Amino acid sequence: xxxxxxxxxxxxxxxxxxxxxxxxxxxxxxxxxxxxxxxxxxxxxxxxxxxxxxxxxxxxxxxxxxxxxxxxxxxxxxxxxxxxxxxxxxxxxxxxxxxxxxxxxxxxxxxxxxxxxxxxxxxxxxxxxxxxxxxxxxxxxxxxxxxxxxxxxxxxxxxxxxxxxxxxxxxxxxxxxxxxxxxxxxxxxxxxxxxxxxxxxxxxxxxxxxxxxxxxxxxxxxxxxxxxxxxxxxxxxxxxxxxxxxxxxxxxxxxxxxxxxxxxxxxxxxxxxxxxxxxxxxxxxxxxxxxxxxxxxxxxxxxxxxxxxxxxxxxxxxxxxxxxxxxxxxxxxxxxxxxxxxxxxxxxxxxxxxxxxxxx
Ligand code: NAD
Ligand code: IPM
Ligand code: MN
Numbered sequence: 586x587x588x589x590x591x592x593x594x595x596x597x598x599x600x601x602x603x604x605x606x607x608x609x610x611x612x613x614x615x616x617x618x619x620x621x622x623x624x625x626x627x628x629x630x631x632x633x634x635x636x637x638x639x640x641x642x643x644x645x646x647x648x649x650x651x652x653x654x655x656x657x658x659x660x661x662x663x664x665x666x667x668x669x670x671x672x673x674x675x676x677x678x679x680x681x682x683x684x685x686x687x688x689x690x691x692x693x694x695x696x697x698x699x700x701x702x703x704x705x706x707x708x709x710x711x712x713x714x715x716x717x718x719x720x721x722x723x724x725x726x727x728x729x730x731x732x733x734x735x736x737x738x739x740x741x742x743x744x745x746x747x748x749x750x751x752x753x754x755x756x757x758x759x760x761x762x763x764x765x766x767x768x769x770x771x772x773x774x775x776x777x778x779x780x781x782x783x784x785x786x787x788x789x790x791x792x793x794x795x796x797x798x799x800x801x802x803x804x805x806x807x808x809x810x811x812x813x814x815x816x817x818x819x820x821x822x823x824x825x826x827x828x829x830x831x832x833x834x835x836x837x838x839x840x841x842x843x844x845x846x847x848x849x850x851x852x853x854x855x856x857x858x859x860x861x862x863x864x865x866x867x868x869x870x871x872x873x874x875x876x877x878x879x880x881x882x883x884x885x886x887x888x889x890x891x892x893x894x895x896x897x898x899x900x901x902x903x904x905x906x907x908x909x910x911x912x913x914x915x916x917x918x919x920x921x922x923x924x925x926x927x928x929x930x931x932x933x934x935x936x937x938x939x940x941x942x943x944x945x
Pocket of ligand 2: 662677830
């Protein structure tokens with residue numbers, strides 16, 4: 586039997602609540618399939634761990650994770666630990682340490698997902714955002730000068746390397762070519778007169794190698810506006826680390842909400858494990874109440890199945906989610922329902938079982 590070794594970092598707040606449902610579903614999938622199984626290993630890292638041990642993860646944390654086939658992550662960050670510490674010492678450390686330089690965030694309006702936009706059809710919100718995930722505005726380079734003095738200055742340097750910029754843009758072109766869809770670059774060359782002028786130049790250079798791919802280029806402010814007004818303009822999208830962070834929360838909002846949006850942090854060369862996570866955070870405002878929406882973490886489980894070449898199962902998960910949302914009777918409060926996290930997880934399991942029995 587094939588075994589997928591998955592490291593689980595449930596993390597903070599609603600992280601453990603939503604991951605439990607994803608794990609439940611992955612185990613059910615393995616049981617139904619019969620040809621593979623999951624071996625989950627839990628790592629207790631996060632803000633509670635920090636308050637006990639003075640660090641977010643074990644000193645040799647990355648080495649401990651190295652041998653896994655994938656990482657399944659809930660959320661990191663909680664009041665009581667400064668966000669820049671919790672995130673830099675765990676989530677960003679893994680993304681960077683494992684060279685997960687591609688962040689794939691589908692912004693697709695699934696069947697039954699609530700959409701706040703008027704008169705928009707499902708086909709009109711169907712994009713794949715490919716976010717640079719290793720450098721750019723998140724390079725962590727900077728300095729805090731004259732701290733505490735009247736003339737203090739904080740510098741935050743974006744780093745856009747030739748290698749880093751070219752590989753993400755090339756990855757996006759390959760994806761657009763594979764899908765037979767257009768590629769849109771989102772940048773800001775008018776104001777960011779080094780980094781984004783360079784980004785735009787690289788985009789134009791690489792585009793010459795892909796004459797079959799139709800390209801567009803938007804300034805990020807206008808792109809934000811079009812996400813809401815005319816989301817059908819976007820098919821495959823490539824953008825920098827910070828812009829990708831922001832526009833995917835916006836994208837989540839038009840495609841069912843943060844409770845539904847998922848992302849994969851990919852190391853395409855497969856030298857290191859890739860990591861699958863919802864794009865939302867630890868949601869301290871609803872943590873511990875058992876009402877967090879588990880669909881985002883279930884969608885990221887579906888991305889993990891795709892990554893393991895179990896695409897049929899990946900699709901079955903999405904269609905089970907679509908059935909649950911279309912029926913509309915078992916949904917968490919963020920989607921207008923009254924169900925608990927576990928009830929939604931159970932409803933998805935049930936749909937998977939039923940559809941498996943029908944098709945096999
Ligand atoms: P958040 O995503 O945690 O929450 C924003 C809003 O969306 C809240 O009202 C929350 O209740 C709601 N929400 C989020 N996920 C939901 C779900 N599954 N079901 C229902 N409602 C949901 O963002 P925030 O409040 O800005 O950040 C909280 C903490 O999480 C901070 O420490 C932040 O740094 C961290 N964070 C971590 C990640 C990550 O680990 N990938 C991502 C974003 C934020
Ligand atoms: C996300 C999060 C992270 C990011 C934070 C928590 C560092 O917002 O995954 O979208 O900005 O990448
Ligand atoms: Mn974010």
